[in-house]
Structure formats: C-alpha cells, structure tokens
Amino acid sequence: EVQLVESGGGLVQPGGSLRLSCVASGFTLSGYTMNWVRQAPGKGLEWVSYLSRGGDSIYYAASVRGRFTISRDKAKDSLFLQMSSLTDEDTAVYYCARENSLKDLRDGFVTDAFDIWGQGTMVTVSS
Amino acid sequence: DIQMTQSPSSLSASVGDRVTITCRASQPISSYLNWYQKKPGKAPKLLIYGASSLQSGVPSRFSGRGSGTDFTLTISSLQPEDFASYYCQESYSNTITFGGGTKVEIK
Numbered sequence: 147e148v149q150l151v152e153s154g155g156g157l158v159q160p161g162g163s164l165r166l167s168c169v170a171s172g173f174t175l176s177g178y179t180m181n182w183v184r185q186a187p188g189k190g191l192e193w194v195s196y197l198s199r200g201g202d203s204i205y206y207a208a209s210v211r212g213r214f215t216i217s218r219d220k221a222k223d224s225l226f227l228q229m230s231s232l233t234d235e236d237t238a239v240y241y242c243a244r245e246n247s248l249k250d251l252r253d254g255f256v257t258d259a260f261d262i263w264g265q266g267t268m269v270t271v272s273s
Numbered sequence: 274d275i276q277m278t279q280s281p282s283s284l285s286a287s288v289g290d291r292v293t294i295t296c297r298a299s300q301p302i303s304s305y306l307n308w309y310q311k312k313p314g315k316a317p318k319l320l321i322y323g324a325s326s327l328q329s330g331v332p333s334r335f336s337g338r339g340s341g342t343d344f345t346l347t348i349s350s351l352q353p354e355d356f357a358s359y360y361c362q363e364s365y366s367n368t369i370t371f372g373g374g375t376k377v378e379i380k
Contacts (some may be wrong), residue, residue: 181369183317190374191309191317191360196367205367209275241316250304250326257323258364259307263316 148172148262150242155267161234166267168225168242173262176220179245181260182227184269186237194240195227209235232271239266275299275363279372284337286379292348296361297366301341305365308337308346311374312357320359351377 154166156241169175182194195216196205204216225242241259246272250256276299286292304324309317319328321337324344334349340375348355356379361372 162354183371185311190358191311191362191371192368193362196369203367207368230301243317248326248328250323252326255304255323255326257305257307259319259322259327259328260309260317260362261319261322263318265316 150175150244150262150264151191152240152264152267155240155269157270157272158232159273160233160271162271163228163230164232164238165267166227166229166242166269168227170223170244173244174228175223175244176218179258180216180218180225181243181245182216182225183241183243183260183263184236184264185241185266186235189238192238196245197225229269232269233267234271237269237271239268241266274368275302275366275370277363277370277372279359279361279375281375283376283378285378286351287380288351288353290351290380292351292355292377294346294359294361294377296339296344296346296372298344298363298365299344301362302363304337304340304359305363306337306344307362307364308335309360309362310355310357311360317360319326348377 214233244262246261278297306324308321311317325337
C-alpha cells in the first residue's frame with residue numbers, strides 16, 4: 147500500500163525546536179517532489195515547504211521562511227522538517243504530501259498535485 | 274503570491290442536492306487548479322486535478338470546471354460521506370496557495 151507516515155510532533159515551548167519526519171511505504175520517497183502542509187486548529191490548509199525531486203529547489207511559505215528547514219535523507223528515504231523559533235501560531239497538524247505530475251487523458255495537460263498524504267502529526271507550541 | 278478566494282466559506286445542504294463551490298485566483302493560472310476534500314482527523318484527499326480531471330477512485334458525482342481565474346467544483350448529488358471541507362489549490366506558482374476552504378454541512 148502506498149502511504150506516508152509522519153512522526154516527531156509533540157508539545158514544545160515557545161522559542162523551542164522540533165524535527166518532524168516522514169517515511170514512505172509502497173514507493174520511493176526520494177523519487178518525488180515532496181511538500182509539508184499544515185492545518186492549525188479550526189483553520190484551513192496552509193502550504194509550508196517544497197523540496198524538489200532532485201533536491202535542487204526548495205521553497206518556503208513566508209510565515210516559516212528563516213525558521214524551518216526541509217531536507218531529505220536518501221539513504222533512509224525519509225523527509226524532514228526542522229522547525230525552530232516556534233510560536234503559538236505554528237501550532238497545527240503537519241502533513242507531508244507527495245507531489246505527482248498528473249496528465250489529463252483528454253488533452254494531455256499535465257499538472258502537479260498532492261496525490262498522497264500522511265495522516266499528520268500534531269505540533270503544539272505552548273508554555 | 275497568488276491569492277485564492279473560495280466561496281462560500283460554508284453551506285448547508287441536504288442529501289441529493291447539487292452543490293457548487295467557487296474558487297477565484299488573483300491572477301490567471303491556466304488550468305493549474307486542484308481540489309481536495311478534508312474530513313476531521315483524516316488526511317486531505319485529492320479529488321480533481323488540472324481543474325477538471327477526476328482523480329482515480331473518486332466518484333463521478335464530483336466534477337470541476339474553469340480556466341484562467343475562475344473555477345468551480347460541483348457535487349451533482351450530495352451523499353452522506355460528502356459532508357466535509359473542500360479546498361482549492363493553485364499549482365501554478367512555486368509558493369503554493371490553498372483557498373480558505375468551504376465547509377459543507379448537513380441541512
């Protein structure tokens with residue numbers, strides 16, 4: 147079965163750090179572009195970070211740029227999100243998501259979409 | 274950054290109703306628009322990609338239309354399992370943006 151599993155969430159004090167992990171089964175994570183997306187309690191989905199398949203392109207949402215770092219370990223076939231200088235606004239469920247290039251069978255139009263998601267890991271920033 | 278505006282933010286509907294959700298981009302994004310379903314405690318699920326292509330395994334009562342800046346997601350006959358939140362997402366830019374979401378509730 148193709149799936150993603152996140153871990154590493156928990157309770158952390160404001161200003162603290164946390165490292166999230168994401169592992170894949172049923173496919174090779176390093177063969178895909180990967181993203182982190184979060185959802186704060188009662189709020190909508192917010193894209194957090196992007197890591198290209200080749201590792202040469204990395205992007206961050208403005209809200210986390212300079213504080214979060216996305217990375218991948220090819221040997222362990224794992225994705226990570228190192229989070230630092232955490233504030234209560236970072237409290238959320240964090241999801242890793244596989245980005246896949248999907249083709250419209252009618253006209254051949256190709257777009258990228260998040261086709262596989264993990265179940266999420268909860269990060270709570272509180273004193 | 275591209276802004277994605279969804280409307281309505283919530284709606285109440287009955288089983289069997291036809292439901293349409295709108296998503297507007299702040300600049301043209303061609304057909305780089307995806308739709309997701311999100312239920313509490315569950316991972317988001319891809320419904321529609323490329324504005325109108327149905328993801329494998331998704332029921333045909335879901336459909337998407339649009340190009341440029343204006344897009345719609347339609348559920349032709351609402352089923353009990355469709356009560357959830359729905360999000361549009363642009364895949365045009367490097368810094369991806371989701372719409373604010375539409376919560377579909379039982380009337």
